[in-house]
Amino acid sequence: MEGGLGSLGGCGGSSGAATNDHTMSKVEVAEAEASSYPVEAELELGLSLGGGGGGGGGKGKANAWGERGRILIAKDFPSVVSQPQRPNNNNTSISPACVVGSVSGTKRAADSVSHEGGSPTAGSQVVGWPPIRAYRMNSLVNQAKAARSEEDKGIGEKDKSKDNLKKKICNGNKISAPGNEKGHLGFVKVNMDGIPIGRKVDLNAHACYGRLAQALEEMFFRSTTSLNSIGGEKQQVTKSSRLLDGSSEFVLTYEDKEGDWMLVGDVPWGMFLTSVKRLRIMRTSEVNGLAPRFQDRNEKQRIKPV
Amino acid sequence: MLRKASLFPEEMLEHVLSFITSDKDRNAVSLVCKSWYEIERWCRKRIFVGNCYAVRPEMVIRRFPELRSVELKGKPHFADFDLVPDGWGGCVYPWIAALATAYPLLEEIKLKRMVVSDESLEVIAKSFKNFKVLVLSSCEGFSTDGLAAVAANCRNLRGLDLRESEVDDPSGQWLSRFPGSFTSLASLNISCLGAEVSFSALERLVGRCPDLKTLRLNHAVPLDKLANLLRGAPQLVELGTGAYSAELQPDVFSNLAGAFSGCKELRSLSGFWNVFPGYLPAVYPVCSGLTSLNLRDANIQGADLINLVSQCRSLQRLWVLDYIEDSGLKALAACCKDLTELRVFPSDPYGAEPNVSLTERGLVSVSEGCPKLQSVLYFCRQMTNAALVTIAKNSPRMTCFRLCIIEPRAPDYQTLQPLDLGFGAIVENYMDLRRLSLSGLLTDRVFEYIGTYAKKLEMLSVAFAGDSDLGLHHVLSGCEKLCKLEIRDCPFGDNALLANAAKLETMRSLWMSSCSVSFRACKLLGQKMPRLNVEVIDERGPPDLRPENCPVEKLYIYRTIAGPRFDMPGFVWTMDGDSV
Numbered sequence: 001m002e003g004g005l006g007s008l009g010g011c012g013g014s015s016g017a018a019t020n021d022h023t024m025s026k027v028e029v030a031e032a033e034a035s036s037y038p039v040e041a042e043l044e045l046g047l048s049l050g051g052g053g054g055g056g057g058g059k060g061k062a063n064a065w066g067e068r069g070r071i072l073i074a075k076d077f078p079s080v081v082s083q084p085q086r087p088n089n090n091n092t093s094i095s096p097a098c099v100v101g102s103v104s105g106t107k108r109a110a111d112s113v114s115h116e117g118g119s120p121t122a123g124s125q126v127v128g129w130p131p132i133r134a135y136r137m138n139s140l141v142n143q144a145k146a147a148r149s150e151e152d153k154g155i156g157e158k159d160k161s162k163d164n165l166k167k168k169i170c171n172g173n174k175i176s177a178p179g180n181e182k183g184h185l186g187f188v189k190v191n192m193d194g195i196p197i198g199r200k201v202d203l204n205a206h207a208c209y210g211r212l213a214q215a216l217e218e219m220f221f222r223s224t225t226s227l228n229s230i231g232g233e234k235q236q237v238t239k240s241s242r243l244l245d246g247s248s249e250f251v252l253t254y255e256d257k258e259g260d261w262m263l264v265g266d267v268p269w270g271m272f273l274t275s276v277k278r279l280r281i282m283r284t285s286e287v288n289g290l291a292p293r294f295q296d297r298n299e300k301q302r303i304k305p306v
Numbered sequence: 307m308l309r310k311a312s313l314f315p316e317e318m319l320e321h322v323l324s325f326i327t328s329d330k331d332r333n334a335v336s337l338v339c340k341s342w343y344e345i346e347r348w349c350r351k352r353i354f355v356g357n358c359y360a361v362r363p364e365m366v367i368r369r370f371p372e373l374r375s376v377e378l379k380g381k382p383h384f385a386d387f388d389l390v391p392d393g394w395g396g397c398v399y400p401w402i403a404a405l406a407t408a409y410p411l412l413e414e415i416k417l418k419r420m421v422v423s424d425e426s427l428e429v430i431a432k433s434f435k436n437f438k439v440l441v442l443s444s445c446e447g448f449s450t451d452g453l454a455a456v457a458a459n460c461r462n463l464r465g466l467d468l469r470e471s472e473v474d475d476p477s478g479q480w481l482s483r484f485p486g487s488f489t490s491l492a493s494l495n496i497s498c499l500g501a502e503v504s505f506s507a508l509e510r511l512v513g514r515c516p517d518l519k520t521l522r523l524n525h526a527v528p529l530d531k532l533a534n535l536l537r538g539a540p541q542l543v544e545l546g547t548g549a550y551s552a553e554l555q556p557d558v559f560s561n562l563a564g565a566f567s568g569c570k571e572l573r574s575l576s577g578f579w580n581v582f583p584g585y586l587p588a589v590y591p592v593c594s595g596l597t598s599l600n601l602r603d604a605n606i607q608g609a610d611l612i613n614l615v616s617q618c619r620s621l622q623r624l625w626v627l628d629y630i631e632d633s634g635l636k637a638l639a640a641c642c643k644d645l646t647e648l649r650v651f652p653s654d655p656y657g658a659e660p661n662v663s664l665t666e667r668g669l670v671s672v673s674e675g676c677p678k679l680q681s682v683l684y685f686c687r688q689m690t691n692a693a694l695v696t697i698a699k700n701s702p703r704m705t706c707f708r709l710c711i712i713e714p715r716a717p718d719y720q721t722l723q724p725l726d727l728g729f730g731a732i733v734e735n736y737m738d739l740r741r742l743s744l745s746g747l748l749t750d751r752v753f754e755y756i757g758t759y760a761k762k763l764e765m766l767s768v769a770f771a772g773d774s775d776l777g778l779h780h781v782l783s784g785c786e787k788l789c790k791l792e793i794r795d796c797p798f799g800d801n802a803l804l805a806n807a808a809k810l811e812t813m814r815s816l817w818m819s820s821c822s823v824s825f826r827a828c829k830l831l832g833q834k835m836p837r838l839n840v841e842v843i844d845e846r847g848p849p850d851l852r853p854e855n856c857p858v859e860k861l862y863i864y865r866t867i868a869g870p871r872f873d874m875p876g877f878v879w880t881m882d883g884d885s886v
Contacts, residue, residue: 128387128794129769130655130685130712131743133444133470187656200656 192220192250192281203273209265213252220281251287254279316341320349329354348372355379356814358396358420359839362868363404374413375439376405380420382817382862383767384792386444389819389860391845393875395421397447400873402426406433416441427452431459439465439493449474450499457483464517465493475501478526482507486514493520497546497577502526513538519571522546525579525603530558536565545569547577550604554584563588576600576625583610593617597644600625602651616641623647628664628685635668639675646703647681648672652712655685666693673700681706688719689746694728698735707732708743714770714795717747724748730755733763740787743767753777757784764789768796775802782806792817799857800827807835815864819843823861826854831863832881839866840881841874849879 191198199219206212252264256275264272264279323346326332336346352375355361366373380396398420405412412434422445430437437460442448450473456466457480478501484491491511496503503526512518518539527535527548536542552558562585566572572592581604596618606614607629615624615634621642628650630638638645650668654661666689673679673696680703689711718725725746733739733756740762744752748771756763757780764787772778779802781791791813799822810816810831825842828849832840842849843860870880 126714126795128384128389129714130652130710131387131767131769132651132655132685133386 188254188276188278190216190219190279190281193283193286195220201279203276208269209272212264216252216279216281249284250281251284252279253282316345319345323349327352351375352414353377357864357866358398358401359868359871360814360864360866363401365867367404367408371408373409374411375416376401376409376412376414377416377418378420379418382792382815383419383790384794384817384819385419389794389817391843391875391877394843394878395871395873395875397421397423397873399423399426399429402429406430410434411436413437414439414441416443417445418443420445421447422452424448424452424455428455431455434460436462438462439467441465441467441469442471443467444470446472450477450480454480454483457481458485461485461488462490463488464490465520466491467493467495467520468498469495469522471498473499475499478503479507481511484511486510489514490517491515492517494518495520495522495546496524497522499524499526505531509534509538515539516541518542520544522576523548525549525577528552529562529582529585533558533561533565536562536569540568541571542569543571544574544598545572545576546600547575547579549580550578550585551580551582552585554582559585559588563591567591570595572596574598574600576603578604578606581606581610586610586614589614590617594619596621598623602627602649605629605653612637618642621645625649625651627651627653628662629653630668631663632665632668632671633663635664636671636675639671643676644678645672645676646678648676648679649683650685651683652685655712660687666690669693670696670700673697677701678703680704683708683710683743685710685712687712688716689725689728690718690720691723691725691728691731692718692720694725695731698728698731702735703738704732704736705738706741707736707739708741708767709745710743711745714745715747716745724752726752726755730759733759737762739763741765744771745769747771749773750777750780753780757781760785762787766791768793770795772796772798775799778802779805782809788812789814791815793819793821795820797822800824803827804830807831810838810863811835811865813865815862817860817862819860821861822857824855825849825852825858828858828861828881829854836882837865837867839864839870842879842881843877844879845877 187200187202189198190201201212201215201219203212206215253261254264254272254276255261255278257277261280267275319342323332323335326335329352332346332350336343347369349372350370351373353366353370353373354377355366356379358378358380366376378398378401380398381390381394384390385394396419398417402415405415406429410433413436415430415437416439420442422442427448430440432455440456440460440463445468448471453466453468453473454477456463481503484507488511492515494511503524505527508523508527509531512521512535519542521535521539521542521544523532523535523546525548529548529550529552532547536545566589569592573596575589575592575596575598578601583606586606593614594617597620599615599618599621600623601611601614602625604627611626611630612634615621615626615630615638618624619641622644624638624642624645624647626634626649630650635650638648650664664686666686669682669684669686670693677700679701682701682704683706686709689709717723718728726749729744729748729752733742739760742756742760742763742765744767750773753772753776756766760766761784763785766781766785766788768791775798777796778793778798781788782802783806788809793816796818798818803823804827828840828842831838841862841864842858843862844858846852846859849856849858870882874880
């Protein structure tokens with residue numbers, strides 16, 4: 001996320017561009033090692049009136065600070081964030097390993113670049129944001145699903161959603177799976193080619209690939225009511241699918257932390273859990289070759305999830 | 307020492323002090339002089355330790371030999387949002403072991419965000435003969451085995467409250483462990499339990515405890531059995547239902563409605579998982595008397611929701627999902643003039659698009675219609691400075707204002723400006739504001755406002771905000787009463803922190819994650835400030851394997867007289883004098 005990248009330039013303090021017009025700081029650092037804090041001089045106590053903002057912008061380009069602070073709306077942030085490191089960075093001694101690692105738990109520049117065309121909101125990718133308790137989120141998301149699907153289903157289906165809800169609440173109360181210490185909720189989005197509305201699946205509820213595939217098959221191929229509401233996809237029910245063994249018209253893929261699309265099933269389940277960001281049930285015919293890695297951007301433009 | 311104090315006998319002072327219960331007042335009394343310190347410490351009955359690592363149990367025991375109630379908090383607040391890695395700490399066992407030896411007459415233990423083992427619960431169950439109240443709020447690490455030990459052994463238990471805790475549920479039978487002769491229960495909150503409990507045991511328990519005033523069930527208690535429980539406890543004041551759905555059958559409905567009608571003392575309702583709206587009118591008989599309604603787990607929408615809320619004219623506290631929408635909040639504002647607390651939670655927090663029509667207008671309506679409003683938690687997807695200014699002017703009694711705009715750094719959606727001015731108006735107008743959470747697009751300017759105006763602010767939560775160290779500096783130098791500061795993903799770094807190091811000793815704690823504080827600054831702080839624990843939390847590995855200028859992942863600083871702790875996991879390092 002942007003804040004994380006802001007920190008890269010701001011390592012050791014605010015890093016304003018030397019070209020900015022700032023008054024000297026009156027702030028006294030507790031430890032008088034001013035020489036190791038080259039940007040101390042730019043910590044400005046009196047605020048200038050220009051554009052409503054403090055001093056020390058932490059930006060290399062004076063213009064960029066003005067733009068970023070004022071005009072952007074949230075949707076524009078991925079494109080700004082993806083700009084390369086600011087050239088006037090005072091702390092040139094930061095090592096690359098340090099730079100990458102400092103943005104833990106938040107999107108890195110590479111991620112945001114690959115997500116420019118993508119659909120999920122930034123909020124859903126950030127650990128611990130929005131600030132809601134994890135087990136409540138499980139419960140809420142399921143109730144949101146149950147509420148929406150309640151409108152499509154008749155009375156007879158209510159028990160099914162109730163059981164599903166109960167199960168998910170139980171899972172929510174369990175200690176989270178080992179693969180998810182970072183607090184990954186376990187819920188990932190699933191989109192299927194040809195169906196405009198995506199779903200969410202709780203990865204914590206499944207212990208292995210087989211179970212996950214079963215759940216997805218149930219969700220997308222046997223749920224006749226949801227398919228009816230979309231219309232015209234009924235024949236998918238008969239083309240019963242084994243998503244993992246290649247015998248189906250569809251194949252299960254996932255996007256990992258690096259932004260690459262991979263075939264599900266190649267890595268151990270635990271490793272998969274820590275790296276998966278979202279899933280996609282792709283038409284086998286859309287796959288470029290049989291390599292497990294697909295060209296992300298091309299696929300996106302053609303498939304265009306909601 | 308001259309015995310001038312004999313003109314004012316100790317017993318008299320003790321008697322006077324027995325009327326002084328607030329911690330702050332008690333602390334002030336103890337600072338008057340040495341003899342008052344002594345008298346006060348011998349008669350203090352309750353202690354609140356806001357950070358379990360700020361002091362060692364032995365120190366508490368040595369100073370206060372006659373405690374009857376101990377309250378402890380463990381993990382930092384951001385642990386609720388998975389920002390504190392598992393295993394960080396907050397284990398309560400050392401405290402329980404010490405308390406068990408020192409206070410055989412202890413009656414109450416209240417814990418928040420602590421790791422509680424079954425063993426701890428067993429020690430509690432067996433060590434305190436007169437144990438009365440156990441509150442485990444947002445705790446984890448225990449199972450129903452531990453609860454069974456408490457049930458079986460605490461003969462005088464009055465309250466068992468597991469709110470928001472994560473409990474392993476190997477058996478639902480622990481309720482049966484309350485002996486048949488056990489009748490003292492006044493409060494039971496098991497709403498967080500995942501599995502079914504034995505309904506017959508529950509029913510018998512409820513039926514034989516005449517003082518039961520609070521009963522919060524879990525979702526597994528079916529609706530058609532609720533009437534039985536209610537008829538067994540018509541004296542209930544607070545009720546949390548289980549799952550609120552069943553096939554709509556006239557006799558079940560009338561049974562339930564009749565049972566609710568019999569509960570004349572009912573003032574607080576919660577629960578309502580998986581609501582079948584047809585059953586909502588069953589609670590209508592109690593609505594006019596309700597002061598507190600918690601629908602945060604209830605998937606009620608539209609007219610059903612508005613109808614329910616509109617019946618509750620005496621409502622003071624409402625927790626609800628954003629299904630209420632702006633229209634529902636307008637109706638709320640028209641009906642519930644005594645409203646003091648409103649919390650609106652997101653029903654679909656990760657959705658890319660809004661699924662409901664809940665905007666800034668809803669909160670504006672409530673602020674206009676409810677003059678007594680003093681506590682707000684509001685999740686929404688859009689906000690304007692103008693709305694915030696209006697809200698600021700309408701609610702002078704606000705003490706807790708937490709706004710969460712779901713998209714990080716979202717600006718005023720009409721002007722595309724940062725929300726500095728709006729939050730500035732908030733802090734300028736809310737003279738008694740004690741707690742504030744920010745969101746949206748914010749520059750250093752908002753922190754200047756906060757430092758200037760928020761003189762009573764005790765807790766501040768900041769995310770994805772600010773431009774530079776100036777922001778942090780404004781807060782640390784301006785907010786005189788600041789006690790807890792938690793920051794994530796902001797470009798705040800070494801300068802402001804080091805410049806305000808002394809301030810940190812006046813606060814309970816500071817949390818900073820994904821900011822720009824270097825390892826070097828952490829070491830410096832730890833070296834210079836011996837009464838602070840400066841904890842670097844970094845799952846990448848030891849911070850001294852990276853350049854000193856490298857920012858740390860997470861930083862947790864808290865004042866302490868206990869020195870560095872010794873139960874840290876491998877990803878936590880305490881900076882002290884030796885580490886530099």
